[in-house]
Amino acid sequence: MELHKLSAIELSKKILAREISAVKTVEYFLDRITLLEPEISAFNFVFKDAAIERAAEIDKKISDGEACGPLCGVPVAIKDNINIKGSPTTCSSKMLKDYISPYDAAVISRLRDSDAVFIGKTNMDEFAMGSSTENSAFKITKNPWGKEYIPGGSSGGSAAAVASGMCLLSIGSDTGGSIRQPASFCGVVGLKPTYGRVSRYGLVAFASSLDQIGPFAANVMDCAELLRIISGYDFRDSTSIDSALPGDISSRIERDIKGIKVGLPKEYFIQGIDPEITQSINKSVDILKGMGADIIEISLPHTGYALSVYYIIAPSEASANLARYDGVKYGFRADISTDTLSVMEAGGEPSGELLSIYKKTRGEGFGPEVKRRIMLGTYALSTGYYEAYYGKAQKVRTLIKNDFDEAFKKVDVILTPTTPTTAFKIGEKVQEPLQMYLSDIFTIPCNLAGLPGISVPCGWTKGGLPVGMQILGRPLDEETVLRVAYNFEKIARHYARRYAQHYGGTLYDR
Ligand code: GLN
Numbered sequence: 288m289e290l291h292k293l294s295a296i297e298l299s300k301k302i303l304a305r306e307i308s309a310v311k312t313v314e315y316f317l318d319r320i321t322l323l324e325p326e327i328s329a330f331n332f333v334f335k336d337a338a339i340e341r342a343a344e345i346d347k348k349i350s351d352g353e354a355c356g357p358l359c360g361v362p363v364a365i366k367d368n369i370n371i372k373g374s375p376t377t378c379s380s381k382m383l384k385d386y387i388s389p390y391d392a393a394v395i396s397r398l399r400d401s402d403a404v405f406i407g408k409t410n411m412d413e414f415a416m417g418s419s420t421e422n423s424a425f426k427i428t429k430n431p432w433g434k435e436y437i438p439g440g441s442s443g444g445s446a447a448a449v450a451s452g453m454c455l456l457s458i459g460s461d462t463g464g465s466i467r468q469p470a471s472f473c474g475v476v477g478l479k480p481t482y483g484r485v486s487r488y489g490l491v492a493f494a495s496s497l498d499q500i501g502p503f504a505a506n507v508m509d510c511a512e513l514l515r516i517i518s519g520y521d522f523r524d525s526t527s528i529d530s531a532l533p534g535d536i537s538s539r540i541e542r543d544i545k546g547i548k549v550g551l552p553k554e555y556f557i558q559g560i561d562p563e564i565t566q567s568i569n570k571s572v573d574i575l576k577g578m579g580a581d582i583i584e585i586s587l588p589h590t591g592y593a594l595s596v597y598y599i600i601a602p603s604e605a606s607a608n609l610a611r612y613d614g615v616k617y618g619f620r621a622d623i624s625t626d627t628l629s630v631m632e633a634g635g636e637p638s639g640e641l642l643s644i645y646k647k648t649r650g651e652g653f654g655p656e657v658k659r660r661i662m663l664g665t666y667a668l669s670t671g672y673y674e675a676y677y678g679k680a681q682k683v684r685t686l687i688k689n690d691f692d693e694a695f696k697k698v699d700v701i702l703t704p705t706t707p708t709t710a711f712k713i714g715e716k717v718q719e720p721l722q723m724y725l726s727d728i729f730t731i732p733c734n735l736a737g738l739p740g741i742s743v744p745c746g747w748t749k750g751g752l753p754v755g756m757q758i759l760g761r762p763l764d765e766e767t768v769l770r771v772a773y774n775f776e777k778i779a780r781h782y783a784r785r786y787a788q789h790y791g792g793t794l795y796d797r
Contacts, residue, residue, distance in 0.1 A: 392489020471755020
């Protein structure tokens with residue numbers, strides 16, 4: 288049986304029905320990782336022994352007739368900025384290279400309760416800052432659709448792992464597009480939930496008012512199921528919303544979309560978008576029209592400010608969040624003299640020498656993009672500039688949010704391309720941070736406004752690269768977002784070409 292061609296929901300049913308054991312399932316996916324990982328480099332860590340051990344426990348549960356959770360024996364990969372007790376959480380940074388998590392993130396506890404099996408931690412841009420996964424301190428992940436291409440970022444490892452069938456489900460985080468953009472570049476489904484829907488407890492903070500954890504899957508139904516499992520109120524996250532996703536989300540999203548109002552914001556259909564993307568989006572709009580959706584042109588007039596606002600707010604919050612990596616509390620510490628060490632251990636005041644420890648540790652521990660963000664953010668927050676930059680950016684953020692509120696009075700969802708281009712080549716944008724930042728131009732407004740958004744495959748370029756379509760919804764209305772995506776996928780069937788034809792043949796059939 289080719290397990291990587293099943294949906295996660297089918298796979299868990301087969302395990303539960305004892306058609307295949309959880310151990311055999313995990314071994315199957317570990318074999319695929321052995322085969323494909325040398326070419327893709329999606330994982331920072333693969334949990335071979337722990338995964339088999341956990342699978343054996345699940346098999347025992349099933350044979351003992353105990354109740355089993357909805358992800359019964361399904362392997363799930365986790366982005367390496369989410370804590371799993373007893374395992375490394377590196378954020379693909381030298382700063383946390385040897386850090387072992389002392390506790391489980393909220394999403395991890397939920398996944399454990401659903402009897403998922405953690406297969407490994409995935410590569411990412413350092414501290415989730417980036418759009419190509421090239422900012423990882425450890426390795427470059429390749430796009431499963433062509434090894435000369437980046438998989439997108441910052442959750443590039445999680446997207447590539449699902450796209451190559453090394454697992455069926457994975458978890459990422461999205462601050463400005465880091466789930467939707469790599470999902471689009473790798474031809475998989477990725478969803479950023481409403482801010483507050485999924486607990487951030489145990490996610491290493493980048494920009495706390497924007498960060499959300501979310502699911503990757505090969506199809507919309509699996510994505511909905513994974514979202515249902517990881518979402519819900521958590522008292523340990525002060526921004527957690529006490530409003531559960533409907534338990535019957537899967538049957539609700541099967542309802543047709545006749546009369547659903549789909550908004551096309553004119554600010555997102557601008558010059559400079561890859562014409563093959565425009566073509567795919569136009570075709571997709573026709574498909575939705577054919578299914579009875581009403582297509583309505585709308586305007587989100589402050590869209591043009593979103594990128595600038597994001598690059599003030601995100602670095603400002605990052606500069607505060609990353610202050611904790613000082614070589615004293617935990618994580619990497621640069622080599623320092625033993626005299627200085629004893630002053631520190633005695634709880635001494637920061638002397639000139641102690642300050643030089645901070646500097647040396649942060650200088651050696653962080654990569655160039657992280658340093659750039661810390662400098663930008665520290666500047667924007669400094670006395671005299673705070674109001675002009677951070678304060679102003681927050682005000683414009685409100686205007687962007689108001690645009691969406693107005694639009695959602697007229698439409699139920701908003702449809703846009705996920706990205707202005709398809710996956711770019713490795714190395715193409717590393718020297719040009721501004722070009723790199725532009726690749727998130729369509730995903731960022733959704734984070735600033737706290738909305739739910741999905742990217743779903745909607746076409747292919749002539750060169751064989753996937754194109755993604757973004758669907759945004761009202762706060763807490765993941766249901767309609769998923770419903771439109773599910774109905775679209777059913778007709779468009781882009782998942783049928785899910786696995787790459789590159790790498791000298793089809794990855795799918797290997
Ligand atoms: N690419 C964006 C950035 O570098 C978004 C990253 C993210 O969503 N984590 O900030």
